[in-house]
Amino acid sequence: DQQVKQNSPSLSVQEGRISILNCDYTNSMFDYFLWYKKYPAEGPTFLISISSIKDKNEDGRFTVFLNKSAKHLSLHIVPSQPGDSAVYFCAASEGAGSYQLTFGKGTKLSVIP
Amino acid sequence: DAGVIQSPRHEVTEMGQEVTLRCKPISGHDYLFWYRQTMMRGLELLIYFNNNVPIDDSGMPEDRFSAKMPNASFSTLKIQPSEPRDSAVYFCASSLALSGGGGGEQYFGPGTRLTVT
Numbered sequence: 001d002q003q004v005k006q007n008s009p010s011l012s013v014q015e016g017r018i019s020i021l022n023c024d025y026t027n028s029m030f031d032y033f034l035w036y037k038k039y040p041a042e043g044p045t046f047l048i049s050i051s052s053i054k055d056k057n058e059d060g061r062f063t064v065f066l067n068k069s070a071k072h073l074s075l076h077i078v079p080s081q082p083g084d085s086a087v088y089f090c091a092a093s094e095g096a097g098s099y100q101l102t103f104g105k106g107t108k109l110s111v112i113p
Numbered sequence: 114d115a116g117v118i119q120s121p122r123h124e125v126t127e128m129g130q131e132v133t134l135r136c137k138p139i140s141g142h143d144y145l146f147w148y149r150q151t152m153m154r155g156l157e158l159l160i161y162f163n164n165n166v167p168i169d170d171s172g173m174p175e176d177r178f179s180a181k182m183p184n185a186s187f188s189t190l191k192i193q194p195s196e197p198r199d200s201a202v203y204f205c206a207s208s209l210a211l212s213g214g215g216g217g218e219q220y221f222g223p224g225t226r227l228t229v230t
Contacts, residue, residue: 034218042224044204
């Protein structure tokens with residue numbers, strides 16, 4: 001049973017527009033969430049994270065929103081650039097100091113020039 | 114910084130053969146993780162080490178899988194004997210110890226693509 005779900009396998013967005021990637025989780029013990037980006041033939045790279053005590057975290061063009069009551073988080077990329085084309089993974093961990101990450105299956109984002 | 118180094122990048126082997134995957138973590142990192150990525154199951158944590166000691170191996174699928182970390186700069190994941198269903202991309206990742214908070218940033222290697230025929 002998948003505890004972290006990314007229901008959209010793929011997403012296409014025009015360059016300059018907003019990209020919104022969604023993630024749902026079922027484990028109420030999860031309290032720390034991360035987004036990773038992965039290019040072909042490379043390992044995932046960390047993008048942004050958020051603790052459950054916050055509902056928003058921003059880093060440049062990337063913003064993550066967390067809705068704990070809905071067990072939902074989203075990653076917004078504004079404006080989208082062709083270099084953002086990659087697979088984006090949502091990940092979660094439970095408990096302070098937990099190093100065990102549970103990943104979603106990923107969403108492939110294509111930014112069209 | 115060279116990042117996490119994995120070898121080989123590609124491995125093709127026949128069913129029943131022993132396979133050894135290698136990983137060199139980022140110098141100074143306290144934690145090392147082995148993941149497996151498949152289409153069906155996505156990215157799964159197999160085992161992780163803290164200061165060379167295995168902490169949790171509950172993700173290791175079968176006794177055919179074993180992992181060691183003889184020192185702070187080297188780890189191996191061994192499959193013996195290998196089976197076609199072991200075909201996947203295996204990632205190694207490392208991270209620093211955290212003073213607080215969960216999860217934290219893990220730095221991934223480029224992965225080893227294993228094909229068992």
